Amino acid sequence: MHGSAGGARGAGGRTHSTRHRPGEQVPTQTIPIAVKYAVVTAVLLVVFLIFVARSDLRLSLSSVDREINQTGILAAMFASETDPFWADNRPSSEKAEAQTKLAAQLRARIEDPAAAEVLDIIIFGPRGETFIERAGAGNKINLENLQPLQSEEGTRAGVEIQTGFLSTAGSKRRVRFFERPIQFEGRVVGFVQVFLSADRIDDLERKLSSSVIRNVLIALVIGIPVVLFVGRVLTGPIRELKRDMERVAQGDLDHQSAVRSHDELGSLAAAFNRMTHQLSDAQAQELRRLSLERDLAIATRIQSALLPETLPAIDGYQIAAYYASAKEVGGDYYDFIPLEGDRLGIVVADVSGKGIPGSLVMTMTRSLVRMAAHAHNRVSDLLSVVNESLSRDMTRGMFVTLIYFDFDPASGRLEVGRAGHNPAYLYQAAKGSIGQIQPSGIALGMDPGPLFSQALQIGKFHLEIGDFLVLYTDGVIEAMDVDGNEYTPERFVAVLEAVQEHDAETIVQTVIADLADHTRGAEPSDDVTLLIVKRT
Secondary structure, three states: OOHHHHHOOOOOOOOOOOOOOOOOOOOOOOOOHHHHHHHHHHHHHHHHHHHHHHHHHHHHHHHHHHHHHHHHHHHHHHHHOOOOHHHOOOOHHHHHHHHHHHHHHHHHHHOOHHHOOEEEEEEEOOOOOEEEOOOOOOOOOEEEEEEEOOOHHHHHHOOEEEEEEEEEOOEEEEEEEEEEEEEEOOEEEEEEEEEEEOHHHHHHHHHHHHHHHHHHHHHHHHHHHHHHHHHHHHOHHHHHHHHHHHHHHOOOOOOOOOOOOOOHHHHHHHHHHHHHHHHHHHHHHHHHHHHHHHHHHHHHHHHHHHOOOOOOOOOOEEEEEEEEOOOOOOOEEEEEEEOHHHOEEEEEEEEOOOHHHHHHHHHHHHHHHHHHHHHOOOHHHHHHHHHHHHHHHOOOOOOEEEEEEEEEOOOOEEEEEEEEOOOEEEEEOOOOEEEEEOOOOOOEOOOOOHHHHHHOOEEEEEOOOOOEEEEEOHHHHOOEOOOOOEOOHHHHHHHHHHOOOOOHHHHHHHHHHHHHHHHOOOOOOOOEEEEEEEEO
16 A cells, blocks of 8 residues: 555645625725714704704893883882872862973983883773873784783782783784783772783894894804814824725735824734734735745655655565555655665664745655665665765754664565664464564664664564564554554554554554554654565
8 A cells, every 4th residue: 555655746736716794895985084073063063053042032021021011110119109180179270280391201211212112091980080101102002812911020019010012003013011000008999901002022133033044044054064074184184094904905015004193092002013914924924934934845756756656566465555644744754665676775763843944855865765774785885875874964862772683575574773763563374473573773864874783683583384474663653543542552453463464454454443543633743664575
């Protein structure tokens, strides 16, 4: 089986499509925010002006109303406090003289420019007899639609106030009618009636209404342009932020907003600038990630190309292999090297590092092993040369474990050197058991020469009919499940013993299936390499 090596060569494609998610579709702008602000402010301004004008109008009319009432009350009190000449026993001549004098006084009061609203004053007795009448009007008086009018001032002065219309010859006007009793020696001896014009209130109301309308129009003519200007100034930072966002949306992540106001808009602009910085950093990270993905894809293709494309076909033998890297690229590798005399070099190695560093060391190790295998017939010389080269160039802390077999298929002879790698397993059909092949040796790259050569031992044995050789990396026996439990050599050997009678491909598939069952749901912790050579 060689599916993992072939599968590593594929690079997945990615398709991007642009779609508007909810909330991303730009709405059609019908009314600018500055206009909305101006309209709302103008409406509030008009409402405020109308409210103030109506209040002022009511206050003005109320003031005039109180002034007219005060005039009528004073006139009524003045008339009621005059000499009641008809109520005593003085001679008729004196009464006539007093009446003439009072009529002259009242006429003078009516004709006073300061009291121009007084139309007439009438004084009559308790039985309706008139003593002073039509003092200013000179025409017959007719009252219509009289209605009582409440007034605190009139109540305190004992004056009854009514409003209605006064009809004289050829004219009709709105009037205030004031009436107060005349007392003499503790008894009511007559009444005084005062008529005041209410046209002043009507004229003032018309003038004030016209003034209110004029002032409102002037305020609108002046205020609305001012409001528009102020609205445009105040919403200027918002429009600036909108333009900034459009530039960023078009891809200019280096653009920064110039809004620097000391309010919520300034805070929003600062947050916007932080966002663009973060987006720029995120974009740079995404570009670095995509670059790394491209590099990893290239490294994966290179590494896959370095693995054998096909397994050797040898009469009388079955060969099966499996390889899977824990990351995009791995540090494991296996190889088959044709040698002189129809011999075959078989290599399985594991680099201590993972990812790209491990892949680079693996590539270098593969090249050194292939060159040394053609230059040296002895396994010990081959491993010593490879170790010396790796020791010079190896990064501190990294090393390579490797097991190498010089295999002669014709005789079944195997010569093996192990540089710190996991022991190989050999199933011997004659004995019906599985044993380990583990000559001593330290990993490549740890010592430049003497110590490595002293520790290295070379083992020799034969592969008989029915026997099979098992090579692997620690990614098999140390594979962990979701609870952190390792696969273990014991379980590995038990599976091998259970399928010892099967062909090499079935043995590999069975082990990998059992390994997958053990690690189901867990992240791969290491590269996995498994190779079986069985003599049939």
